[in-house]
Amino acid sequence: MRLIIALCLCLTLLPAAAPAAPEEDIVVVTKQDIMALLAQIPDIAPVREDMRALGFRGENLELAVAQNRAFYTDPVIAGHIAEQVMMAYANPGQPGQAQGLIWPLIDRGLGHLPTRKLRYYYEVESTMIHALPVAQCGRIIRNDLSAEAHSDAMSRMAARLNAPALKEYYAIQLRAARLGANRRAVRLSRAQFDRVRAGLDAQMDVLVAGTPRPESIIEAMRDLRRADDRRACVIGRLMYDAVMRLEGQVQRDALIFMSAP
Known part of the structure:
Protein backbone atom coordinates (compact mmCIF):
# COMPACT_ATOMS: atom_id res chain seq x y z
CA MET A 1 0.00 0.00 0.00
CA GLY A 100 5.01 3.53 7.98
CA LEU A 101 2.05 5.27 9.56
CA ILE A 102 -0.81 2.76 9.39
CA TRP A 103 0.72 -0.47 10.71
CA PRO A 104 1.64 1.02 14.11
CA LEU A 105 -2.01 2.03 14.49
CA ILE A 106 -3.19 -1.49 13.67
CA ASP A 107 -0.69 -3.02 16.09
CA ARG A 108 -1.77 -0.68 18.89
CA GLY A 109 -5.45 -1.26 18.25
CA LEU A 110 -5.50 -5.07 17.93
CA GLY A 111 -5.29 -5.62 21.68
CA HIS A 112 -8.47 -3.57 22.18
CA LEU A 113 -10.56 -5.79 19.90
CA PRO A 114 -13.03 -8.39 21.19
CA THR A 115 -11.37 -11.78 21.54
CA ARG A 116 -13.38 -13.30 18.68
CA LYS A 117 -12.15 -10.64 16.25
CA LEU A 118 -8.58 -10.78 17.53
CA ARG A 119 -8.50 -14.56 17.21
CA TYR A 120 -9.96 -14.45 13.67
CA TYR A 121 -7.34 -11.90 12.62
CA TYR A 122 -4.53 -14.20 13.71
CA GLU A 123 -6.20 -17.26 12.23
CA VAL A 124 -5.98 -15.48 8.88
CA GLU A 125 -2.40 -14.42 9.58
CA SER A 126 -1.57 -18.03 10.44
CA THR A 127 -3.12 -19.22 7.17
CA MET A 128 -0.95 -16.76 5.26
CA ILE A 129 2.23 -17.68 7.15
CA HIS A 130 1.59 -21.35 6.39
CA ALA A 131 1.09 -20.52 2.69
CA LEU A 132 4.24 -18.43 2.26
CA PRO A 133 7.22 -19.82 0.35
CA VAL A 134 9.70 -21.15 2.92
CA ALA A 135 12.40 -18.59 2.11
CA GLN A 136 10.07 -15.64 2.67
CA CYS A 137 8.48 -17.28 5.69
CA GLY A 138 11.86 -17.84 7.32
CA ARG A 139 12.98 -14.28 6.72
CA ILE A 140 9.73 -12.88 8.13
CA ILE A 141 10.07 -14.98 11.28
CA ARG A 142 13.68 -13.82 11.70
CA ASN A 143 12.56 -10.24 10.98
CA ASP A 144 15.01 -10.06 8.07
CA LEU A 145 12.67 -8.42 5.54
CA SER A 146 12.17 -4.70 5.08
CA ALA A 147 8.75 -3.34 6.03
CA GLU A 148 7.80 -3.01 2.35
CA ALA A 149 9.00 -6.51 1.42
CA HIS A 150 7.17 -7.97 4.43
CA SER A 151 3.97 -6.13 3.47
CA ASP A 152 4.23 -7.24 -0.16
CA ALA A 153 4.84 -10.88 0.79
CA MET A 154 1.82 -10.98 3.10
CA SER A 155 -0.30 -9.09 0.56
CA ARG A 156 0.42 -11.77 -2.04
CA MET A 157 -0.94 -14.34 0.39
CA ALA A 158 -3.94 -12.14 1.24
CA ALA A 159 -4.74 -11.96 -2.47
CA ARG A 160 -5.32 -15.73 -2.42
CA LEU A 161 -7.91 -15.64 0.39
CA ASN A 162 -11.55 -16.12 -0.47
CA ALA A 163 -13.45 -12.83 -0.67
CA PRO A 164 -15.50 -13.21 2.56
CA ALA A 165 -12.35 -14.00 4.57
CA LEU A 166 -10.46 -11.06 3.06
CA LYS A 167 -13.39 -8.72 3.66
CA GLU A 168 -13.54 -9.66 7.36
CA TYR A 169 -9.75 -9.46 7.70
CA TYR A 170 -9.74 -5.97 6.22
CA ALA A 171 -12.66 -4.87 8.41
CA ILE A 172 -10.73 -5.97 11.51
CA GLN A 173 -7.62 -4.12 10.30
CA LEU A 174 -9.63 -0.94 9.79
CA ARG A 175 -11.29 -1.20 13.19
CA ALA A 176 -7.94 -1.82 14.86
CA ALA A 177 -6.40 1.19 13.13
CA ARG A 178 -9.22 3.43 14.38
CA LEU A 179 -8.71 2.14 17.92
CA GLY A 180 -4.96 2.54 17.65
CA ALA A 181 -5.33 6.17 16.64
CA ASN A 182 -6.82 7.01 20.03
CA ARG A 183 -5.47 4.40 22.45
CA ARG A 184 -2.17 3.10 23.71
CA ALA A 185 -1.20 -0.51 23.10
CA VAL A 186 -2.39 -3.01 25.70
CA ARG A 187 0.51 -4.17 27.88
CA LEU A 188 0.63 -7.48 29.70
CA SER A 189 1.49 -7.65 33.37
CA ARG A 190 4.42 -9.82 34.42
CA ALA A 191 1.99 -12.45 35.71
CA GLN A 192 0.09 -12.48 32.40
CA PHE A 193 3.34 -12.77 30.45
CA ASP A 194 4.51 -15.66 32.61
CA ARG A 195 1.22 -17.51 32.04
CA VAL A 196 1.52 -16.97 28.29
CA ARG A 197 5.10 -18.23 28.27
CA ALA A 198 4.20 -21.32 30.29
CA GLY A 199 1.25 -22.09 28.03
CA LEU A 200 3.28 -21.64 24.85
CA ASP A 201 6.18 -23.69 26.21
CA ALA A 202 3.82 -26.58 26.94
CA GLN A 203 2.20 -26.43 23.50
CA MET A 204 5.52 -26.04 21.68
CA ASP A 205 6.94 -29.08 23.48
CA VAL A 206 4.11 -31.18 22.02
CA LEU A 207 4.28 -29.66 18.54
CA VAL A 208 8.07 -29.78 18.21
CA ALA A 209 8.07 -33.42 19.34
CA GLY A 210 5.83 -34.19 16.37
CA THR A 211 8.29 -32.86 13.78
CA PRO A 212 10.58 -35.22 11.83
CA ARG A 213 13.74 -33.92 13.55
CA PRO A 214 12.77 -32.28 16.84
CA GLU A 215 16.36 -31.96 18.05
CA SER A 216 17.18 -29.81 15.00
CA ILE A 217 14.23 -27.49 15.70
CA ILE A 218 15.14 -27.21 19.38
CA GLU A 219 18.70 -26.26 18.42
CA ALA A 220 17.42 -23.55 16.05
CA MET A 221 15.07 -22.18 18.72
CA ARG A 222 18.06 -21.41 20.95
CA ASP A 223 19.20 -18.74 18.47
CA LEU A 224 16.44 -17.99 15.98
CA ARG A 225 18.41 -15.18 14.33
CA ARG A 226 20.96 -17.75 13.13
CA ALA A 227 18.41 -20.36 12.03
CA ASP A 228 18.20 -21.19 8.34
CA ASP A 229 15.02 -20.29 6.45
CA ARG A 230 13.51 -23.77 6.69
CA ARG A 231 13.86 -24.14 10.44
CA ALA A 232 12.91 -20.52 11.14
CA CYS A 233 9.76 -21.02 9.09
CA VAL A 234 8.91 -24.26 10.90
CA ILE A 235 9.35 -22.53 14.26
CA GLY A 236 7.18 -19.60 13.23
CA ARG A 237 4.40 -21.82 11.94
CA LEU A 238 4.53 -23.97 15.07
CA MET A 239 4.31 -20.85 17.22
CA TYR A 240 1.13 -19.75 15.44
CA ASP A 241 -0.26 -23.27 15.90
CA ALA A 242 0.69 -23.20 19.59
CA VAL A 243 -1.15 -19.92 20.16
CA MET A 244 -4.25 -21.26 18.46
CA ARG A 245 -4.21 -24.29 20.78
CA LEU A 246 -4.37 -22.10 23.88
CA GLU A 247 -7.70 -21.29 25.47
CA GLY A 248 -9.47 -18.53 27.35
CA GLN A 249 -7.63 -15.55 28.79
CA VAL A 250 -4.23 -17.11 28.22
CA GLN A 251 -4.92 -17.28 24.49
CA ARG A 252 -6.15 -13.68 24.43
CA ASP A 253 -3.03 -12.54 26.27
CA ALA A 254 -0.86 -14.50 23.82
CA LEU A 255 -2.59 -12.81 20.88
CA ILE A 256 -2.07 -9.40 22.52
CA PHE A 257 1.60 -10.23 23.01
CA MET A 258 1.90 -11.14 19.31
CA SER A 259 0.43 -7.78 18.32
CA ALA A 260 2.69 -5.70 20.57
CA PRO A 261 4.24 -2.82 18.57
Missing part, protein backbone atom coordinates in the same frame (compact mmCIF):
# COMPACT_ATOMS: atom_id res chain seq x y z
CA ARG A 2 3.06 2.18 -0.38
CA LEU A 3 2.55 4.30 2.75
CA ILE A 4 6.06 5.73 2.58
CA ILE A 5 5.32 7.01 -0.94
CA ALA A 6 2.09 8.50 0.34
CA LEU A 7 3.93 10.36 3.08
CA CYS A 8 6.45 11.69 0.57
CA LEU A 9 3.62 12.90 -1.64
CA CYS A 10 2.08 14.78 1.26
CA LEU A 11 5.34 16.43 2.23
CA THR A 12 6.00 17.37 -1.39
CA LEU A 13 2.59 18.96 -1.74
CA LEU A 14 2.79 20.97 1.48
CA PRO A 15 3.09 24.69 0.72
CA ALA A 16 5.50 25.01 3.64
CA ALA A 17 7.94 22.81 1.75
CA ALA A 18 8.72 25.71 -0.57
CA PRO A 19 11.86 27.83 -0.05
CA ALA A 20 11.71 30.23 2.86
CA ALA A 21 9.58 33.27 2.12
CA PRO A 22 9.25 36.64 3.81
CA GLU A 23 7.40 36.33 7.10
CA GLU A 24 4.26 37.99 5.80
CA ASP A 25 4.03 35.38 2.98
CA ILE A 26 4.26 32.28 5.19
CA VAL A 27 1.42 29.85 4.51
CA VAL A 28 0.03 28.03 7.53
CA VAL A 29 -0.83 24.42 6.74
CA THR A 30 -3.58 22.96 8.90
CA LYS A 31 -4.50 19.44 9.86
CA GLN A 32 -7.55 19.73 7.60
CA ASP A 33 -5.30 20.70 4.66
CA ILE A 34 -3.24 17.55 5.09
CA MET A 35 -6.34 15.39 5.51
CA ALA A 36 -7.63 16.80 2.22
CA LEU A 37 -4.33 15.86 0.57
CA LEU A 38 -4.46 12.38 2.08
CA ALA A 39 -7.93 11.89 0.63
CA GLN A 40 -6.46 12.51 -2.83
CA ILE A 41 -3.73 9.89 -2.53
CA PRO A 42 -5.88 6.92 -3.64
CA ASP A 43 -6.56 8.84 -6.87
CA ILE A 44 -2.92 9.90 -7.35
CA ALA A 45 -1.08 6.69 -6.47
CA PRO A 46 -1.35 3.65 -8.79
CA VAL A 47 -3.11 1.59 -6.12
CA ARG A 48 -5.07 -0.65 -8.46
CA GLU A 49 -1.97 -1.41 -10.53
CA ASP A 50 0.04 -2.16 -7.37
CA MET A 51 -2.64 -4.53 -6.09
CA ARG A 52 -2.82 -6.29 -9.45
CA ALA A 53 0.95 -6.77 -9.36
CA LEU A 54 0.55 -8.45 -5.96
CA GLY A 55 -1.99 -10.90 -7.36
CA PHE A 56 -5.34 -9.34 -6.47
CA ARG A 57 -8.11 -10.03 -8.96
CA GLY A 58 -11.89 -9.67 -9.17
CA GLU A 59 -13.70 -9.02 -5.90
CA ASN A 60 -10.46 -9.25 -3.92
CA LEU A 61 -8.97 -6.48 -6.05
CA GLU A 62 -11.96 -4.24 -5.34
CA LEU A 63 -11.68 -5.00 -1.62
CA ALA A 64 -7.97 -4.14 -1.60
CA VAL A 65 -8.52 -0.85 -3.44
CA ALA A 66 -11.39 0.06 -1.10
CA GLN A 67 -9.26 -0.75 1.95
CA ASN A 68 -6.50 1.55 0.74
CA ARG A 69 -8.99 4.36 0.19
CA ALA A 70 -10.57 3.81 3.62
CA PHE A 71 -7.23 4.23 5.39
CA TYR A 72 -6.72 7.65 3.80
CA THR A 73 -10.27 8.94 4.07
CA ASP A 74 -11.41 7.67 7.47
CA PRO A 75 -11.51 10.84 9.62
CA VAL A 76 -10.01 9.18 12.71
CA ILE A 77 -7.14 7.47 10.88
CA ALA A 78 -6.46 10.31 8.44
CA GLY A 79 -6.57 12.81 11.29
CA HIS A 80 -3.92 10.86 13.19
CA ILE A 81 -1.72 10.54 10.08
CA ALA A 82 -2.07 14.29 9.46
CA GLU A 83 -0.86 15.00 12.98
CA GLN A 84 2.14 12.70 12.49
CA VAL A 85 2.99 14.37 9.18
CA MET A 86 2.85 17.81 10.82
CA MET A 87 5.07 16.63 13.67
CA ALA A 88 7.59 15.11 11.27
CA TYR A 89 7.66 18.25 9.16
CA ALA A 90 8.01 20.54 12.18
CA ASN A 91 10.80 18.37 13.66
CA PRO A 92 12.84 17.06 10.71
CA GLY A 93 15.68 16.00 13.00
CA GLN A 94 13.51 13.59 14.95
CA PRO A 95 13.58 9.88 13.98
CA GLY A 96 10.62 8.79 11.88
CA GLN A 97 8.66 5.56 11.86
CA ALA A 98 10.26 3.35 9.25
CA GLN A 99 7.33 0.95 9.49
Whole structure:
Protein backbone atom coordinates (compact mmCIF):
# COMPACT_ATOMS: atom_id res chain seq x y z
CA MET A 1 0.00 0.00 0.00
CA ARG A 2 3.06 2.18 -0.38
CA LEU A 3 2.55 4.30 2.75
CA ILE A 4 6.06 5.73 2.58
CA ILE A 5 5.32 7.01 -0.94
CA ALA A 6 2.09 8.50 0.34
CA LEU A 7 3.93 10.36 3.08
CA CYS A 8 6.45 11.69 0.57
CA LEU A 9 3.62 12.90 -1.64
CA CYS A 10 2.08 14.78 1.26
CA LEU A 11 5.34 16.43 2.23
CA THR A 12 6.00 17.37 -1.39
CA LEU A 13 2.59 18.96 -1.74
CA LEU A 14 2.79 20.97 1.48
CA PRO A 15 3.09 24.69 0.72
CA ALA A 16 5.50 25.01 3.64
CA ALA A 17 7.94 22.81 1.75
CA ALA A 18 8.72 25.71 -0.57
CA PRO A 19 11.86 27.83 -0.05
CA ALA A 20 11.71 30.23 2.86
CA ALA A 21 9.58 33.27 2.12
CA PRO A 22 9.25 36.64 3.81
CA GLU A 23 7.40 36.33 7.10
CA GLU A 24 4.26 37.99 5.80
CA ASP A 25 4.03 35.38 2.98
CA ILE A 26 4.26 32.28 5.19
CA VAL A 27 1.42 29.85 4.51
CA VAL A 28 0.03 28.03 7.53
CA VAL A 29 -0.83 24.42 6.74
CA THR A 30 -3.58 22.96 8.90
CA LYS A 31 -4.50 19.44 9.86
CA GLN A 32 -7.55 19.73 7.60
CA ASP A 33 -5.30 20.70 4.66
CA ILE A 34 -3.24 17.55 5.09
CA MET A 35 -6.34 15.39 5.51
CA ALA A 36 -7.63 16.80 2.22
CA LEU A 37 -4.33 15.86 0.57
CA LEU A 38 -4.46 12.38 2.08
CA ALA A 39 -7.93 11.89 0.63
CA GLN A 40 -6.46 12.51 -2.83
CA ILE A 41 -3.73 9.89 -2.53
CA PRO A 42 -5.88 6.92 -3.64
CA ASP A 43 -6.56 8.84 -6.87
CA ILE A 44 -2.92 9.90 -7.35
CA ALA A 45 -1.08 6.69 -6.47
CA PRO A 46 -1.35 3.65 -8.79
CA VAL A 47 -3.11 1.59 -6.12
CA ARG A 48 -5.07 -0.65 -8.46
CA GLU A 49 -1.97 -1.41 -10.53
CA ASP A 50 0.04 -2.16 -7.37
CA MET A 51 -2.64 -4.53 -6.09
CA ARG A 52 -2.82 -6.29 -9.45
CA ALA A 53 0.95 -6.77 -9.36
CA LEU A 54 0.55 -8.45 -5.96
CA GLY A 55 -1.99 -10.90 -7.36
CA PHE A 56 -5.34 -9.34 -6.47
CA ARG A 57 -8.11 -10.03 -8.96
CA GLY A 58 -11.89 -9.67 -9.17
CA GLU A 59 -13.70 -9.02 -5.90
CA ASN A 60 -10.46 -9.25 -3.92
CA LEU A 61 -8.97 -6.48 -6.05
CA GLU A 62 -11.96 -4.24 -5.34
CA LEU A 63 -11.68 -5.00 -1.62
CA ALA A 64 -7.97 -4.14 -1.60
CA VAL A 65 -8.52 -0.85 -3.44
CA ALA A 66 -11.39 0.06 -1.10
CA GLN A 67 -9.26 -0.75 1.95
CA ASN A 68 -6.50 1.55 0.74
CA ARG A 69 -8.99 4.36 0.19
CA ALA A 70 -10.57 3.81 3.62
CA PHE A 71 -7.23 4.23 5.39
CA TYR A 72 -6.72 7.65 3.80
CA THR A 73 -10.27 8.94 4.07
CA ASP A 74 -11.41 7.67 7.47
CA PRO A 75 -11.51 10.84 9.62
CA VAL A 76 -10.01 9.18 12.71
CA ILE A 77 -7.14 7.47 10.88
CA ALA A 78 -6.46 10.31 8.44
CA GLY A 79 -6.57 12.81 11.29
CA HIS A 80 -3.92 10.86 13.19
CA ILE A 81 -1.72 10.54 10.08
CA ALA A 82 -2.07 14.29 9.46
CA GLU A 83 -0.86 15.00 12.98
CA GLN A 84 2.14 12.70 12.49
CA VAL A 85 2.99 14.37 9.18
CA MET A 86 2.85 17.81 10.82
CA MET A 87 5.07 16.63 13.67
CA ALA A 88 7.59 15.11 11.27
CA TYR A 89 7.66 18.25 9.16
CA ALA A 90 8.01 20.54 12.18
CA ASN A 91 10.80 18.37 13.66
CA PRO A 92 12.84 17.06 10.71
CA GLY A 93 15.68 16.00 13.00
CA GLN A 94 13.51 13.59 14.95
CA PRO A 95 13.58 9.88 13.98
CA GLY A 96 10.62 8.79 11.88
CA GLN A 97 8.66 5.56 11.86
CA ALA A 98 10.26 3.35 9.25
CA GLN A 99 7.33 0.95 9.49
CA GLY A 100 5.01 3.53 7.98
CA LEU A 101 2.05 5.27 9.56
CA ILE A 102 -0.81 2.76 9.39
CA TRP A 103 0.72 -0.47 10.71
CA PRO A 104 1.64 1.02 14.11
CA LEU A 105 -2.01 2.03 14.49
CA ILE A 106 -3.19 -1.49 13.67
CA ASP A 107 -0.69 -3.02 16.09
CA ARG A 108 -1.77 -0.68 18.89
CA GLY A 109 -5.45 -1.26 18.25
CA LEU A 110 -5.50 -5.07 17.93
CA GLY A 111 -5.29 -5.62 21.68
CA HIS A 112 -8.47 -3.57 22.18
CA LEU A 113 -10.56 -5.79 19.90
CA PRO A 114 -13.03 -8.39 21.19
CA THR A 115 -11.37 -11.78 21.54
CA ARG A 116 -13.38 -13.30 18.68
CA LYS A 117 -12.15 -10.64 16.25
CA LEU A 118 -8.58 -10.78 17.53
CA ARG A 119 -8.50 -14.56 17.21
CA TYR A 120 -9.96 -14.45 13.67
CA TYR A 121 -7.34 -11.90 12.62
CA TYR A 122 -4.53 -14.20 13.71
CA GLU A 123 -6.20 -17.26 12.23
CA VAL A 124 -5.98 -15.48 8.88
CA GLU A 125 -2.40 -14.42 9.58
CA SER A 126 -1.57 -18.03 10.44
CA THR A 127 -3.12 -19.22 7.17
CA MET A 128 -0.95 -16.76 5.26
CA ILE A 129 2.23 -17.68 7.15
CA HIS A 130 1.59 -21.35 6.39
CA ALA A 131 1.09 -20.52 2.69
CA LEU A 132 4.24 -18.43 2.26
CA PRO A 133 7.22 -19.82 0.35
CA VAL A 134 9.70 -21.15 2.92
CA ALA A 135 12.40 -18.59 2.11
CA GLN A 136 10.07 -15.64 2.67
CA CYS A 137 8.48 -17.28 5.69
CA GLY A 138 11.86 -17.84 7.32
CA ARG A 139 12.98 -14.28 6.72
CA ILE A 140 9.73 -12.88 8.13
CA ILE A 141 10.07 -14.98 11.28
CA ARG A 142 13.68 -13.82 11.70
CA ASN A 143 12.56 -10.24 10.98
CA ASP A 144 15.01 -10.06 8.07
CA LEU A 145 12.67 -8.42 5.54
CA SER A 146 12.17 -4.70 5.08
CA ALA A 147 8.75 -3.34 6.03
CA GLU A 148 7.80 -3.01 2.35
CA ALA A 149 9.00 -6.51 1.42
CA HIS A 150 7.17 -7.97 4.43
CA SER A 151 3.97 -6.13 3.47
CA ASP A 152 4.23 -7.24 -0.16
CA ALA A 153 4.84 -10.88 0.79
CA MET A 154 1.82 -10.98 3.10
CA SER A 155 -0.30 -9.09 0.56
CA ARG A 156 0.42 -11.77 -2.04
CA MET A 157 -0.94 -14.34 0.39
CA ALA A 158 -3.94 -12.14 1.24
CA ALA A 159 -4.74 -11.96 -2.47
CA ARG A 160 -5.32 -15.73 -2.42
CA LEU A 161 -7.91 -15.64 0.39
CA ASN A 162 -11.55 -16.12 -0.47
CA ALA A 163 -13.45 -12.83 -0.67
CA PRO A 164 -15.50 -13.21 2.56
CA ALA A 165 -12.35 -14.00 4.57
CA LEU A 166 -10.46 -11.06 3.06
CA LYS A 167 -13.39 -8.72 3.66
CA GLU A 168 -13.54 -9.66 7.36
CA TYR A 169 -9.75 -9.46 7.70
CA TYR A 170 -9.74 -5.97 6.22
CA ALA A 171 -12.66 -4.87 8.41
CA ILE A 172 -10.73 -5.97 11.51
CA GLN A 173 -7.62 -4.12 10.30
CA LEU A 174 -9.63 -0.94 9.79
CA ARG A 175 -11.29 -1.20 13.19
CA ALA A 176 -7.94 -1.82 14.86
CA ALA A 177 -6.40 1.19 13.13
CA ARG A 178 -9.22 3.43 14.38
CA LEU A 179 -8.71 2.14 17.92
CA GLY A 180 -4.96 2.54 17.65
CA ALA A 181 -5.33 6.17 16.64
CA ASN A 182 -6.82 7.01 20.03
CA ARG A 183 -5.47 4.40 22.45
CA ARG A 184 -2.17 3.10 23.71
CA ALA A 185 -1.20 -0.51 23.10
CA VAL A 186 -2.39 -3.01 25.70
CA ARG A 187 0.51 -4.17 27.88
CA LEU A 188 0.63 -7.48 29.70
CA SER A 189 1.49 -7.65 33.37
CA ARG A 190 4.42 -9.82 34.42
CA ALA A 191 1.99 -12.45 35.71
CA GLN A 192 0.09 -12.48 32.40
CA PHE A 193 3.34 -12.77 30.45
CA ASP A 194 4.51 -15.66 32.61
CA ARG A 195 1.22 -17.51 32.04
CA VAL A 196 1.52 -16.97 28.29
CA ARG A 197 5.10 -18.23 28.27
CA ALA A 198 4.20 -21.32 30.29
CA GLY A 199 1.25 -22.09 28.03
CA LEU A 200 3.28 -21.64 24.85
CA ASP A 201 6.18 -23.69 26.21
CA ALA A 202 3.82 -26.58 26.94
CA GLN A 203 2.20 -26.43 23.50
CA MET A 204 5.52 -26.04 21.68
CA ASP A 205 6.94 -29.08 23.48
CA VAL A 206 4.11 -31.18 22.02
CA LEU A 207 4.28 -29.66 18.54
CA VAL A 208 8.07 -29.78 18.21
CA ALA A 209 8.07 -33.42 19.34
CA GLY A 210 5.83 -34.19 16.37
CA THR A 211 8.29 -32.86 13.78
CA PRO A 212 10.58 -35.22 11.83
CA ARG A 213 13.74 -33.92 13.55
CA PRO A 214 12.77 -32.28 16.84
CA GLU A 215 16.36 -31.96 18.05
CA SER A 216 17.18 -29.81 15.00
CA ILE A 217 14.23 -27.49 15.70
CA ILE A 218 15.14 -27.21 19.38
CA GLU A 219 18.70 -26.26 18.42
CA ALA A 220 17.42 -23.55 16.05
CA MET A 221 15.07 -22.18 18.72
CA ARG A 222 18.06 -21.41 20.95
CA ASP A 223 19.20 -18.74 18.47
CA LEU A 224 16.44 -17.99 15.98
CA ARG A 225 18.41 -15.18 14.33
CA ARG A 226 20.96 -17.75 13.13
CA ALA A 227 18.41 -20.36 12.03
CA ASP A 228 18.20 -21.19 8.34
CA ASP A 229 15.02 -20.29 6.45
CA ARG A 230 13.51 -23.77 6.69
CA ARG A 231 13.86 -24.14 10.44
CA ALA A 232 12.91 -20.52 11.14
CA CYS A 233 9.76 -21.02 9.09
CA VAL A 234 8.91 -24.26 10.90
CA ILE A 235 9.35 -22.53 14.26
CA GLY A 236 7.18 -19.60 13.23
CA ARG A 237 4.40 -21.82 11.94
CA LEU A 238 4.53 -23.97 15.07
CA MET A 239 4.31 -20.85 17.22
CA TYR A 240 1.13 -19.75 15.44
CA ASP A 241 -0.26 -23.27 15.90
CA ALA A 242 0.69 -23.20 19.59
CA VAL A 243 -1.15 -19.92 20.16
CA MET A 244 -4.25 -21.26 18.46
CA ARG A 245 -4.21 -24.29 20.78
CA LEU A 246 -4.37 -22.10 23.88
CA GLU A 247 -7.70 -21.29 25.47
CA GLY A 248 -9.47 -18.53 27.35
CA GLN A 249 -7.63 -15.55 28.79
CA VAL A 250 -4.23 -17.11 28.22
CA GLN A 251 -4.92 -17.28 24.49
CA ARG A 252 -6.15 -13.68 24.43
CA ASP A 253 -3.03 -12.54 26.27
CA ALA A 254 -0.86 -14.50 23.82
CA LEU A 255 -2.59 -12.81 20.88
CA ILE A 256 -2.07 -9.40 22.52
CA PHE A 257 1.60 -10.23 23.01
CA MET A 258 1.90 -11.14 19.31
CA SER A 259 0.43 -7.78 18.32
CA ALA A 260 2.69 -5.70 20.57
CA PRO A 261 4.24 -2.82 18.57
